[in-house]
Amino acid sequence: MLRNEMDRWGLVSQGLHWLTAVIVIGMFGVGLYMAEVAEPFSSLQFSLFQWHKSFGVTVIALSLLRLGWLITGPRPADSNMAKAWENKAARLAHIALHVLLLVVPLTGWIMTSASTLGLKSMIFGVWELPQIVSPDKALHETFEEVHESLAWTFIGLVALHIGAALKHHFIYRDNVLIRMLPWSKR
Ligand code: HEM
Ligand code: HEM
Numbered sequence: 001m002l003r004n005e006m007d008r009w010g011l012v013s014q015g016l017h018w019l020t021a022v023i024v025i026g027m028f029g030v031g032l033y034m035a036e037v038a039e040p041f042s043s044l045q046f047s048l049f050q051w052h053k054s055f056g057v058t059v060i061a062l063s064l065l066r067l068g069w070l071i072t073g074p075r076p077a078d079s080n081m082a083k084a085w086e087n088k089a090a091r092l093a094h095i096a097l098h099v100l101l102l103v104v105p106l107t108g109w110i111m112t113s114a115s116t117l118g119l120k121s122m123i124f125g126v127w128e129l130p131q132i133v134s135p136d137k138a139l140h141e142t143f144e145e146v147h148e149s150l151a152w153t154f155i156g157l158v159a160l161h162i163g164a165a166l167k168h169h170f171i172y173r174d175n176v177l178i179r180m181l182p183w184s185k186r
Helices: 011-037 041-072 082-113 137-170
Strands: none
Touching: 011 041, 011 137, 041 082, 082 137
8 A cells, every 4th residue: 555544654654764764874873973983084074975965865855755745645543552642742753853854954955055165065976966055154163063963853852763663562562663664464
């Protein structure tokens, strides 16, 4: 089934969820490595920056596609094993994750555009990333801070989200994790 139903996620939402999850978790790792560990201004750091930017803007596209798909169909119902406040918290967390999926890469894009180094950002070595603001050192520094803080917020929320998925599966023993798995049966 491609579409979402009341009792399970369809293949499109499942595919976009897991593809995004793999990319974003990779982004956390590459982002922290290139910014904190790689030798500054080395060719390794430069190419990691290009990969980070390329996959980062891909996340914007995948997330817009996903939101578009989400509003065209029903959303699986809340778990009846979890407490009412947990279901409410899950709703809020999912909204926050959708917002961060757009805002975190957007703040990275603004930071890169505001850079005064004058380097080109190539998306997968093919397209030049358009500049969305003019070069400005102060703006670059502000968005560097914003991008880093929001990325850490994102990492924290994803950790909580994974913990919640495991709680559903192993403690409540409901179908919340199973209904997000493409190979699962009804
Ligand atoms: C889902 C998308 C993204 C995630 C999760 C993410 C995450 C991160 C993380 C964790 C860091 C390391 C922060 C630090 O400790 O300094 C980082 C740094 C960075 N990100 Fe992203 N990022 C994303 C998208 C983007 C995009 C789209 C761009 C640009 C087009 C970008 C540009 C950068 C740059 C230039 C740095 C290095 C900042 C520095 O000089 O310290 N990011 N990102
Ligand atoms: C960066 C990584 C991740 C992000 C950004 C993310 C984001 C989201 C979002 C926004 C939703 C709401 C459904 C939707 O709109 O498609 C969702 C649902 C879900 N996620 Fe994740 N997710 C990530 C990783 C994971 C991982 C690693 C797991 C498993 C351990 C997981 C398990 C689930 C489950 C089970 C649901 C369905 C919840 C329900 O049916 O109510 N997610 N995820």
